[in-house]
Amino acid sequence: MSLDHLSQEHQDKVIKIRKRVIEAIGRSMDLYGVTQSTGHLYGLLFFADKPMTLDEMGQEMKMSKTSMSTSVRTLLDLQMVNKVWEKGSRKDLYEVEYDWFQTFTDYFAIEWRKSVETSLQIFRKSIEEMQKLIQDVPEEDAIRRVLMEDQRKMEEAVGYYLWLNRLIDSLESGDIYQLIPKDNPRDV
Amino acid sequence: MSLDHLSQEHQDKVIKIRKRVIEAIGRSMDLYGVTQSTGHLYGLLFFADKPMTLDEMGQEMKMSKTSMSTSVRTLLDLQMVNKVWEKGSRKDLYEVEYDWFQTFTDYFAIEWRKSVETSLQIFRKSIEEMQKLIQDVPEEDAIRRVLMEDQRKMEEAVGYYLWLNRLIDSLESGDIYQLIPKDNPRDV
DNA sequence: TAGTTTGTACAGTTTTTACTGTACGTTCTA
């Protein structure tokens, strides 16, 4: 990691610091639903001062190349690492995406949207079908009240899904940064 | 489920609708990191017109009482169900929390905060230690640049964590609803 | 074209997680 010219003592210190931070990153990455080890790999790449190959990763992580391949692929899907082209090298090179704001918003936008879209569709269809059913049932019947209650619950859920959809929109568009600015005057 | 007085045909329709919605809920609940079956249980409770006992759940879910016990406990921890007291009954009764806004914000507030707090602490400590190290190293040395780069990366990360902390604050305080109102005029 | 090198598919193994059944402590009931 290009610390060669440092005294042994200093080298140890740097490695210790990095290792601790890498650990922290690895742990906190379960927010993104990835394995500890995938998170750990991300942490490793975080401190790498140049793009790494699968072999280098495997060496550092003391894990198989196959595992590195799958981990990197996961991180690529999450857009947390980028493939880098370097002339001369036949190997694939990867480096981390340092824009954590983007990483965060991308991930949850995708994850939440996936869930919302299908749910919304099903809830709406079900509300509609329930409506037809209610019209078939005599008024003021106990059973009618049960069905209407079902319907009400589903409509409330739809309200929530629509809100979540708008929240996702604001993550994607960046409007969220109007309410929560990237750098807060009070923190600086 | 108190649909007894309905014709067989209508009963089947209601059950079909409910089942479809329950499935959808069950699937979408993996957002909250719970098992399919725990999500499914939540869906079941969603349509229950009265609080349910563990035995009833087990019967409906065709699963062991033990599983119901652990699932319910998970949902209780996530504040997605509430324990209900009913005089006369010795059994514990549970009903869902219908406020999905609250459920959502609670969950992610807690989850994210957990991750941010520890990370922030570690990053800050590490930046500090790295600073000391940098002062030990001769100026304009290549190694110094590497350390300063490490430091810069960590400071950028801290910026992100502070932002996330503020986002969490706004979820917890409800300020988020100023940017994204619960009911959008355009949707109504 | 033959010979390397590189990334990944796939099968097998280990580890982890989900679920079940039994057993037991606690609480209510008579």
Added chain:
DNA sequence: TAGAACGTACAGTAAAAACTGTACAAACTA
């Protein structure tokens, strides 16, 4: 106070996920 009913701890089993090593297709090299 004895007996029954309830929820859960715990141990065992089944299912799923993570990881490894081998093998192979594609891409490069000479």
